[in-house]
Amino acid sequence: MTDEIYRASTTAPVNIAVIKYWGKRDPKLNLPTNSSLSVTLSQSDLRTHTTASCSPSYPSFDSLLLNGSEQDVSGARTQACFRELRSLRRNLEGQDASLPKLSTLPLKIVSENNFPTAAGLASSAAGFAALVRAIANLYELPSSPTDLSRIARQGSGSACRSLFGGYVGWEQGKEVDGSDSVAFQVAPESHWPEMRAIILVVSAAKKGVSSTTGMQTTVATSSLFAARASDTVPKRMKQMQEAIQIKDFETFGKITMMDSNSFHATCLDTYPPIFYLNDVSRAAIKMVEAINAAAGRIIAAYTFDAGPNAVIYYLQENEAQVAGLFKAFMGEKDGWKGTRGDAIQASEEAFGKMKGEVGVAVDLLKEGVSRVILTGVGEGPVETKESLIDEKGQPISTSS
Numbered sequence: 485m486t487d488e489i490y491r492a493s494t495t496a497p498v499n500i501a502v503i504k505y506w507g508k509r510d511p512k513l514n515l516p517t518n519s520s521l522s523v524t525l526s527q528s529d530l531r532t533h534t535t536a537s538c539s540p541s542y543p544s545f546d547s548l549l550l551n552g553s554e555q556d557v558s559g560a561r562t563q564a565c566f567r568e569l570r571s572l573r574r575n576l577e578g579q580d581a582s583l584p585k586l587s588t589l590p591l592k593i594v595s596e597n598n599f600p601t602a603a604g605l606a607s608s609a610a611g612f613a614a615l616v617r618a619i620a621n622l623y624e625l626p627s628s629p630t631d632l633s634r635i636a637r638q639g640s641g642s643a644c645r646s647l648f649g650g651y652v653g654w655e656q657g658k659e660v661d662g663s664d665s666v667a668f669q670v671a672p673e674s675h676w677p678e679m680r681a682i683i684l685v686v687s688a689a690k691k692g693v694s695s696t697t698g699m700q701t702t703v704a705t706s707s708l709f710a711a712r713a714s715d716t717v718p719k720r721m722k723q724m725q726e727a728i729q730i731k732d733f734e735t736f737g738k739i740t741m742m743d744s745n746s747f748h749a750t751c752l753d754t755y756p757p758i759f760y761l762n763d764v765s766r767a768a769i770k771m772v773e774a775i776n777a778a779a780g781r782i783i784a785a786y787t788f789d790a791g792p793n794a795v796i797y798y799l800q801e802n803e804a805q806v807a808g809l810f811k812a813f814m815g816e817k818d819g820w821k822g823t824r825g826d827a828i829q830a831s832e833e834a835f836g837k838m839k840g841e842v843g844v845a846v847d848l849l850k851e852g853v854s855r856v857i858l859t860g861v862g863e864g865p866v867e868t869k870e871s872l873i874d875e876k877g878q879p880i881s882t883s884s
């Protein structure tokens with residue numbers, strides 16, 4: 485083998501669950517206590533870009549540079565991903581002696597998130613999906629997105645869903661080794677491309693209780709949790725998949741909101757309690773309720789992950805009554821400029837109906853929201869020629 489530098493790059497999306505993963509039956513393998521379902525968001529707005537590379541000329545340790553700062557790769561989750569991918573490459577090399585022995589070389593990985601890391605914007609999901617996809621590309625593995633979802637899951641549970649675009653489920657599985665705990669595509673983005681999301685970034689700071697720790701405490705202490713996992717979620721998984729198949733937004737929206745509420749109820753039922761929602765989050769809920777009341781049906785649906793940021797799903801046809809309303813009330817925030825935001829006009833009629841009722845909520849949102857992100861359903865990881873490592877093996881920064 486010469487001192488060649490081998491490189492491959494990908495981008496990967498964020499996903500925001502409409503039926504939440506919360507609880508592990510096996511914390512080492514990230515095997516969940518319930519199935520979950522998410523919408524993959526467009527990479528034009530939120531994405532991780534990762535280049536994986538290996539070379540005999542590299543220092544003899546694996547490394548990961550994330551947004552310009554060196555990360556610790558010795559953690560069990562990153563190590564599990566590296567180990568599984570190397571083992572698949574080793575099998576290929578065993579079958580074909582002409583292949584370079586990439587599995588024996590140190591990995592150098594450079595990654596950039598175009599959004600804040602660990603702020604509840606699902607950076608670990610996009611991050612681990614990109615890491616696994618980029619190394620699989622580097623190793624030229626024939627693995628399917630399903631196979632890779634099994635590996636990405638070990639990096640971060642929700643990452644398994646970011647291997648697919650569109651509407652994506654994660655089957656909890658039954659096997660102790662996790663072999664059947666994989667992601668699957670419920671429908672591609674082209675099936676229901678009108679799905680939009682507005683994200684109200686409430687706090688871009690690092691969150692208080694991490695998902696990993698939070699869900700462990702919930703499993704150990706909440707009595708509500710057991711019913712959620714055994715009863716509530718299995719029923720909702722079925723209803724949600726049907727709603728997506730027939731593009732029934734009212735059902736999609738109702739289940740989305742109820743499941744977010746149920747997840748946060750188990751957080752409150754955890755001892756000591758976990759509070760991810762704050763007054764600004766509750767103001768976002770109030771606004772969505774007012775929007776739906778003005779429309780006389782569900783046209784907007786909120787959901788919250790392990791943090792106060794609101795993600796509000798709606799259909800393009802209702803943009804004026806949903807995103808338009810937020811723009812009318814808080815159009816001075818960052819994020820409205822650009823092709824997507826400029827095109828958004830408020831519905832005068834809906835604005836008139838709501839104005840009198842939402843004064844307090846609007847004040848809270850104006851004060852607590854730092855910016856909005858306008859996005860929609862999008863595709864899965866995309867291989868790219870744009871490399872974050874040059875031909876000499878040095879990192880290239882694309883930010884700034």
Ligand SMILES: Nc1ncnc2c1ncn2[C@@H]1O[C@H](COP(=O)(O)OP(=O)(O)OP(=O)(O)O)[C@@H](O)[C@H]1O
Pocket residue numbers: 532534550595596597601602603604605606607608609610611612614615642694695789790
């Ligand atoms: N591009 C990336 N490449 C590899 N790992 C990443 C990347 N981005 C984030 N991570 C990992 O994910 C961690 C952040 O995950 P964490 O679960 O705390 O936050 P989050 O994903 O933003 O929130 P949540 O998953 O609850 O929505 C980082 O500390 C890092 O280990």
Ligand SMILES: C[C@@](O)(CCOP(=O)(O)OP(=O)(O)O)CC(=O)O
Pocket residue numbers: 500501503504505506514520608639640641642643695696697788789790
């Ligand atoms: C609330 C959630 O966003 C929790 C995500 O948890 P993580 O996937 O971040 O947890 P780990 O598996 O411990 O890394 C709900 C969801 O995305 O389904």
